[in-house]
Amino acid sequence: xxxxxxxxxxxxxxxxxxxxxxxxxxxxxxxxxxxxxxxxxxxxxxxxxxxxxxxxxxxxxxxxxxxxxxxxxxxxxxxxxxxxxxxxxxxxxxxxxxxxxxxxxxxxxxxxxxxxxxxxxxxxxxxxxxxxxxxxxxxxxxxxxxxxxxxxxxxxxxxxxxxxxxxxxxxxxxxxxxxxxxxxxxxxxxxxxxxxxxxxxxxxxxxxxxxxxxxxxxxxxxxxxxxxxxxxxxxxxxxxxxxxxxxxxxxxxxxxxxxxxxxxxxxxxxxxxxxxxxxxxxxxxxxxxxxxxxxxxxxxxxxxxxxxxxxxxxxxxxxxxxxxxxxxxxxxxxxxxxxxxxxxxxxxxxxxxxxxxxxxxxxxxxxxxxxxxxxxxxxxxxxxxxxxxxxxxxxxxxxxxxxxxxxxxxxx
Amino acid sequence: xxxxxxxxxxxxxxxxxxxxxxxxxxxxxxxxxxxxxxxxxxxxxxxxxxxxxxxxxxxxxxxxxxxxxxxxxxxxxxxxxxxxxxxxxxxxxxxxxxxxxxxxxxxxxxxxxxxxxxxxxxxxxxxxxxxxxxxxxxxxxxxxxxxxxxxxxxxxxxxxxxxxxxxxxxxxxxxxxxxxxxxxxxxxxxxxxxxxxxxxxxxxxxxxxxxxxxxxxxxxxxxxxxxxxxxxxxxxxxxxxxxxxxxxxxxxxxxxxxxxxxxxxxxxxxxxxxxxxxxxxxxxxxxxxxxxxxxxxxxxxxxxxxxxxxxxxxxxxxxxxxxxxxxxxxxxxxxxxxxxxxxxxxxxxxxxxxxxxxxxxxxxxxxxxxxxxxxxxxxxxxxxxxxxxxxxxxxxxxxxxxxxxxxxxxxxxxxxxxxxxxxxxxxxxxxxxxxxxxxxxxxxxxxxxxxxxxxx
Numbered sequence: 001x002x003x004x005x006x007x008x009x010x011x012x013x014x015x016x017x018x019x020x021x022x023x024x025x026x027x028x029x030x031x032x033x034x035x036x037x038x039x040x041x042x043x044x045x046x047x048x049x050x051x052x053x054x055x056x057x058x059x060x061x062x063x064x065x066x067x068x069x070x071x072x073x074x075x076x077x078x079x080x081x082x083x084x085x086x087x088x089x090x091x092x093x094x095x096x097x098x099x100x101x102x103x104x105x106x107x108x109x110x111x112x113x114x115x116x117x118x119x120x121x122x123x124x125x126x127x128x129x130x131x132x133x134x135x136x137x138x139x140x141x142x143x144x145x146x147x148x149x150x151x152x153x154x155x156x157x158x159x160x161x162x163x164x165x166x167x168x169x170x171x172x173x174x175x176x177x178x179x180x181x182x183x184x185x186x187x188x189x190x191x192x193x194x195x196x197x198x199x200x201x202x203x204x205x206x207x208x209x210x211x212x213x214x215x216x217x218x219x220x221x222x223x224x225x226x227x228x229x230x231x232x233x234x235x236x237x238x239x240x241x242x243x244x245x246x247x248x249x250x251x252x253x254x255x256x257x258x259x260x261x262x263x264x265x266x267x268x269x270x271x272x273x274x275x276x277x278x279x280x281x282x283x284x285x286x287x288x289x290x291x292x293x294x295x296x297x298x299x300x301x302x303x304x305x306x307x308x309x310x311x312x313x314x315x316x317x318x319x320x321x322x323x324x325x326x327x328x329x330x331x332x333x334x335x336x337x338x339x340x341x342x343x344x345x346x347x348x349x350x351x352x353x354x355x356x357x358x359x360x361x362x363x364x365x366x367x368x369x370x371x372x373x374x375x376x377x378x379x380x381x382x383x384x385x386x387x388x389x390x391x392x393x394x395x396x397x398x399x400x401x402x403x404x405x406x407x408x409x410x411x412x
Numbered sequence: 413x414x415x416x417x418x419x420x421x422x423x424x425x426x427x428x429x430x431x432x433x434x435x436x437x438x439x440x441x442x443x444x445x446x447x448x449x450x451x452x453x454x455x456x457x458x459x460x461x462x463x464x465x466x467x468x469x470x471x472x473x474x475x476x477x478x479x480x481x482x483x484x485x486x487x488x489x490x491x492x493x494x495x496x497x498x499x500x501x502x503x504x505x506x507x508x509x510x511x512x513x514x515x516x517x518x519x520x521x522x523x524x525x526x527x528x529x530x531x532x533x534x535x536x537x538x539x540x541x542x543x544x545x546x547x548x549x550x551x552x553x554x555x556x557x558x559x560x561x562x563x564x565x566x567x568x569x570x571x572x573x574x575x576x577x578x579x580x581x582x583x584x585x586x587x588x589x590x591x592x593x594x595x596x597x598x599x600x601x602x603x604x605x606x607x608x609x610x611x612x613x614x615x616x617x618x619x620x621x622x623x624x625x626x627x628x629x630x631x632x633x634x635x636x637x638x639x640x641x642x643x644x645x646x647x648x649x650x651x652x653x654x655x656x657x658x659x660x661x662x663x664x665x666x667x668x669x670x671x672x673x674x675x676x677x678x679x680x681x682x683x684x685x686x687x688x689x690x691x692x693x694x695x696x697x698x699x700x701x702x703x704x705x706x707x708x709x710x711x712x713x714x715x716x717x718x719x720x721x722x723x724x725x726x727x728x729x730x731x732x733x734x735x736x737x738x739x740x741x742x743x744x745x746x747x748x749x750x751x752x753x754x755x756x757x758x759x760x761x762x763x764x765x766x767x768x769x770x771x772x773x774x775x776x777x778x779x780x781x782x783x784x785x786x787x788x789x790x791x792x793x794x795x796x797x798x799x800x801x802x803x804x805x806x807x808x809x810x811x812x813x814x815x816x817x818x819x820x821x822x823x824x825x826x827x828x829x830x831x832x833x834x835x836x837x838x839x840x841x842x843x844x845x846x847x848x849x850x851x852x853x854x855x856x857x858x859x860x861x862x863x864x865x866x867x868x
Contacts, residue, residue: 001755037757051765053790172794350798410652
């Protein structure tokens with residue numbers, strides 16, 4: 001690979017001070033450090049440093065997302081095929097290719113548009129392009145329904161990167177999770193594309209050339225009794241006097257909802273959120289590598305379970321409140337949010353004690369919003385953003401406790 | 413003897429530990445002094461180029477405290493004085509000639525034990541030994557007219573690739589006892605001697621003090637920074653506000669004080685540990701104070717671009733071949749420079765990449781050691797990862813919040829978060845593990861400077 005390095009080194013003078021392309025230095029630097037580790041040695045402080053840098057931390061998060069991403073290709077294709085009763089006619093790899101073709105444009109748009117904004121800010125502010133974007137760029141598509149129009153993806157990622165991160169000063173300075181900021185913007189600005197029963201399964205447009213290429217029976221009709229409702233939407237509509245498992249069973253004729261299918265995730269929903277099982281695999285990777293906080297993940301699950309049990313006690317056996325709490329863990333984006341969104345170290349609390357409180361309240365709020373709020377079926381996104389805002393306050397109290405401990409020692 | 417186990421911290425698995433053997437060196441014909449490197453003083457010369465000096469002749473002093481003198485470690489002629497920016501005195505080169513020494517009063521052990529504090533202080537100042545006594549807070553040279561609440565003698569060294577005082581000072585027990593007796597006469601209520609928990613009662617220092625009373629001996633064990641003086645102070649005599657003054661010295665410093673008081677002349681030999689993967693052999697050297705690094709290394713340097721570090725890899729200072737090691741350093745570490753650019757390095761599984769975290773697979777190979785080089789291994793970024801810094805810091809402080817308070821120059825918050833308890837060396841491991849390459853040690857030093865400026 002020396003020849004690549006030689007080419008890059010030859011180009012360097014163009015981008016340095018006084019060179020023709022001086023302003024584009026962040027772009028050159030990002031490319032060079034992407035391909036080759038930087039040659040800088042330590043100048044002050046400790047003479048040796050750990051091999052882990054920001055790039056490694058971010059790519060570890062992407063590694064933890066990979067099982068989920070690959071699964072999502074299969075699942076998206078599967079959901080579409082089921083809608084036309086075509087599953088028996090297609091091989092598993094064909095389903096994966098379908099899913100890939102549906103998802104890739106969304107992922108590419110997210111990375112390209114977001115990357116463009118990152119580059120503009122890096123050039124204007126004269127600092128390196130930050131690696132945080134490697135994660136934000138893939139997290140946002142995973143929270144979107146597969147039918148989302150690409151121009152909305154572009155709008156969302158722009159809002160998320162600019163308002164959610166860059167105006168605060170870039171990676172490390174933001175208060176809110178950038179991917180969730182993008183998602184919440186899309187949720188409130190374009191609600192028809194983000195919620196309701198029509199968005200979770202990509203339906204075939206007979207005139208579209210890709211669809212004709214994919215499905216040999218393009219133009220075949222939708223299956224009888226088709227419903228694009230997710231488990232969350234279904235639970236949302238449980239009447240107060242009806243036993244919740246009854247409703248879940250009713251829908252299961254089409255969508256096979258029971259705890260296990262929800263856990264594995266072969267159900268409709270946002271692209272990456274359906275599989276709680278693979279989110280847990282990702283959690284394992286994040287915890288073992290030391291990149292994600294196990295405290296936040298465990299606390300979030302605990303908070304949801306506690307709130308769910310509390311609601312069970314308060315209900316009289318019927319209605320949404322009576323839904324067993326472990327269903328909340330596998331429905332909707334709960335596990336995905338708990339593992340990948342809540343654990344974003346910049347927007348979460350910094351102290352260990354704070355992480356327990358932060359995660360617990362996210363779990364509590366998520367279930368609360370889901371069950372009691374009549375406007376939104378999904379509570380995870382709002383719960384995490386709400387706690388993002390309170391994270392500094394929680395940290396403040398933990399810091400005060402450290403200070404009080406010090407003063408108490410002084411008095412002794 | 414109370415035993416303290418320090419649970420937090422990290423021992424970096426480095427190659428190049430100093431072997432337990434004495435190495436020979438070529439006797440140097442020059443010696444060097446570096447006034448600019450002594451923190452907290454404004455150095456002023458007492459000599460000029462061309463002057464003849466003896467061992468113990470004052471060479472420079474602190475403008476703010478003229479009684480604080482620094483003396484020549486060898487006899488001969490001042491051959492060159494090098495200045496740096498803003499007229500700081502970077503180096504004083506003395507060409508050796510003979511061994512004439514300034515003779516001060518000598519004391520035996522009983523006389524030391526009954527010395528009056530002002531007399532002891534004057535004796536140490538005259539002999540140029542006072543700089544070996546440092547203070548906390550602020551980690552600067554102690555002020556002679558003050559009285560500390562406690563005195564600490566640190567007989568441990570847990571820094572990576574550092575020498576073991578138990579080996580280096582093994583035949584200095586009598587001088588150590590004399591030095592401790594002197595430290596007891598400084599007016600403090602308590603004198604604490606801290607030894608390595610791996611030796612405990614068998615520590616040469618504990619055994620040397622069997623006949624001494626009035627001294628509290630404690631043992632500490634655990635990963636680095638279990639051997640740092642802040643860790644000991646926090647457990648034994650915590651510093652809680654500006655009124656809590658603690659003085660400290662290392663075992664080697666105390667041995668030197670004992671030698672001075674017993675012989676009346678400046679002690680010219682110190683044991684230096686030679687370590688690092690860029691050396692073909694490692695060990696300990698009985699070297700003259702001010703010895704050029706060139707002589708210490710001899711022909712043991714491996715090929716390639718290397719970095720010479722006076723002190724340890726976490727807190728040491730880069731030196732060149734014709735400089736001497738630092739006043740408080742008892743080791744020289746030599747490691748390879750690392751300027752290689754690896755293709756897609758951050759994507760590799762990393763079986764050979766040293767890391768405290770487990771994001772590279774080297775963490776899963778038990779017992780692996782590394783010949784770590786000086787590459788920054790990343791670029792400076794904003795603080796992102798939280799919660800890890802406490803795991804490598806033995807003190808009950810919140811490292812990120814403390815440095816953020818320093819960066820925003822919030823004096824009150826700094827004090828509340830414990831700036832008075834720390835020295836830069838305590839957070840060096842935080843800088844080591846940080847993926848954003850945050851310079852904790854620099855920021856802490858800036859915070860300490862800010863606090864001192866605020867008080868004056």
